[in-house]
Amino acid sequence: MGRHFLQIPGPTNCPDEVLRAISAPTIDHRGPTFAAMGTRILEAVKPVFGTTNPVVIYPASGTGAWEAALVNTLSPGDKVLAFETGHFATLWKTMATELGLVVDLVPGDWRHGVDTDVLAERLAADTGHEIKAVCAVHNETSTGVTSRIGDVRAAMDAADHPALLLVDTISSLGSIDYRHDEWKVDVTVAGSQKGLMLPPGLSFNAVSDKAIAASEQATLPRSFWDWKPILAANEKGMWPYTPATNLLYGLEVALEMLADEGLENVFARHQRWARATRAAVEAWGLEVLCQDEREHSGALTAVLVPEGVDADAVRALILDRFDMSLGAGLSKLAGKVFRIGHLGSFEDLSLVGTLGGVQMGLNLSGVPIKQDGVQAALEVLEQR
Ligand SMILES: *Cc1c(COP(=O)(O)O)cnc(C)c1O
Numbered sequence: 001m002g003r004h005f006l007q008i009p010g011p012t013n014c015p016d017e018v019l020r021a022i023s024a025p026t027i028d029h030r031g032p033t034f035a036a037m038g039t040r041i042l043e044a045v046k047p048v049f050g051t052t053n054p055v056v057i058y059p060a061s062g063t064g065a066w067e068a069a070l071v072n073t074l075s076p077g078d079k080v081l082a083f084e085t086g087h088f089a090t091l092w093k094t095m096a097t098e099l100g101l102v103v104d105l106v107p108g109d110w111r112h113g114v115d116t117d118v119l120a121e122r123l124a125a126d127t128g129h130e131i132k133a134v135c136a137v138h139n140e141t142s143t144g145v146t147s148r149i150g151d152v153r154a155a156m157d158a159a160d161h162p163a164l165l166l167v168d169t170i171s172s173l174g175s176i177d178y179r180h181d182e183w184k185v186d187v188t189v190a191g192s193q194k195g196l197m198l199p200p201g202l203s204f205n206a207v208s209d210k211a212i213a214a215s216e217q218a219t220l221p222r223s224f225w226d227w228k229p230i231l232a233a234n235e236k237g238m239w240p241y242t243p244a245t246n247l248l249y250g251l252e253v254a255l256e257m258l259a260d261e262g263l264e265n266v267f268a269r270h271q272r273w274a275r276a277t278r279a280a281v282e283a284w285g286l287e288v289l290c291q292d293e294r295e296h297s298g299a300l301t302a303v304l305v306p307e308g309v310d311a312d313a314v315r316a317l318i319l320d321r322f323d324m325s326l327g328a329g330l331s332k333l334a335g336k337v338f339r340i341g342h343l344g345s346f347e348d349l350s351l352v353g354t355l356g357g358v359q360m361g362l363n364l365s366g367v368p369i370k371q372d373g374v375q376a377a378l379e380v381l382e383q384r
Contacts, residue, residue: 005324007354009141009300010171010194012344014250015257018197022250029245030238038237041248044255048196048263049169049188049206050179056205056230057251059244062170062191065203066092067099068225069166069187070133073211075219076100078132081122081163083115084108087142087330092135092168099220104131110333111291113140113147116155123159133164133186139172141194142330144302144339145290146176153183164214170194170203174258175270175299175343186211195299197257197344198250270298273342273351276380277301280355283376284362284369289337299343300327303358304336309367311338318361324354348381 006013027034045055058064074080080103082093093105106118114136123131134156139146149167156165164186169178173188174195180188185208192202207215207227215227229240258266274296281288281303289302305311312335315326327339340358342351355377362369 002323005322005350005354005357007341008325008327009339009341009343010191011200012194012197012341013346014197014199015254015345017257018250018253021253022199022246024246024249026245029242034245035237037248037252038234038239038243041252041255042234042237044252044259045204046206048174048255048258049190049204051181051188051206053181053209054207054231054234056207056227056234057243057248058203058205058225059201059242059247060203061200062168062189062203063095064225065170065189065191065205066095066168068205068227069189070096070099070101071218071220071222071225072205072227073164073166073187073214073218074101074132075217077102079104079130080133080135081119081131082106082135083119083147084110085113085137085143085145085147086110086140087333088140088168088170089135089137090331092137096135110143111145111289113145113292113295114152116148116151119152120155120159123156123161123163126161129162131161131163133166135166135168137168138178139169139176139297139299141171141300141339142302142333143289144297144300145292145295146172146297148294149178149183149185153185164211171299171343173204174254174266176297177267180206180208184208186214192247192251195343196251197254198247201244202247202251267298270343272380273346274298274301276351276377277340277342277355279376279380280359280373283372284359286369289333300339300341302329302333302337302339305338306367309365310335314338314361314365314367317365318357321364322357322360324357326358351381352378
């Protein structure tokens with residue numbers, strides 16, 4: 001009975017309004033009703049990226065939009081600078097290598113965001129401007145660390161370097177402050193199933209004028225991902241192939257909800273849940289993975305378990321006893337952390353329930369914790 005607690009950091013819980021919209025009958029994607037809706041959505045999606053430029057929408061998971069960002073802007077053998085902030089940054093690097101790009105991956109400890117000092121050094125050393133793109137993951141979903149993209153841009157400007165800036169916001173868009181135009185990002189990659197509160201199946205490329213100009217020269221093979229025919233069809237609110245019609249119904253409603261609330265309020269409530277969660281973790285006597293006060297994620301918190309404890313066993317017990325799914329530690333963090341998602345359709349009392357489930361699960365797993373965690377979170381949530 002009751003509701004499954006899906007507290008992984010994506011896919012997230014969808015608001016009932018969104019689910020109801022998605023359940024409407026599918027319509028003709030070449031007809032006038034669809035075209036009017038497509039035109040509305042392509043405008044309404046821009047503010048959430050902080051852009052007035054076009055946003056390309058794909059019927060694909062976020063991984064597809066990663067590929068789209070690379071193949072539209074780069075050519076075989078192009079040099080790309082990337083940062084090993086965690087699992088997702090590493091996967092994007094692997095994809096870039098497989099596509100024929102030459103990636104310089106700056107090593108990281110998975111507890112910090114993009115190191116802007118190293119970025120500045122690499123750019124300063126690249127006097128021949130061989131680096132064609134800088135890739136950064138805004139919110140590393142594997143670690144709960146949010147890179148400071150404004151500072152990344154500042155380092156690129158200070159070096160007066162012409163590289164494109166490509167940013168993955170798959171788990172931050174719609175939950176953490178993000179500004180495509182202000183930070184002069186060239187391609188922003190996003191997905192539907194995290195902050196945007198939709199099921200999986202849509203992904204996005206917000207594109208700058210500079211990115212569109214680069215796409216005229218770029219020679220990596222592309223067909224399905226090619227921006228050009230999509231942008232042309234989008235002029236009339238259409239797509240060159242069958243779009244994910246029902247997910248677009250949901251997207252229109254989700255964008256309306258975010259706009260009605262005001263993005264600043266949306267970002268603030270995620271930061272507040274993150275603060276409450278950290279208060280609980282500290283009061284249990286456990287450690288948050290993120291080590292930089294400026295970089296705590298508003299979307300999720302990764303919690304280190306003590307040496308000798310298997311985080312996956314704790315998660316399995318919590319699922320079995322309390323019907324709650326928490327995020328697993330990915331690749332080198334497997335078994336060492338669990339991740340609490342506090343994004344998507346969510347509210348204070350769901351956070352209390354989530355943290356209550358975690359506290360009970362830690363106790364039942366025999367993890368030595370102090371019993372003050374939930375209380376510490378309540379004290380944060382009692383504040384306005
Ligand atoms: C979820 C996620 C991805 C992968 O997206 P899919 O939709 O699973 O393809 C990539 N990057 C980040 C930061 C993510 O959180």
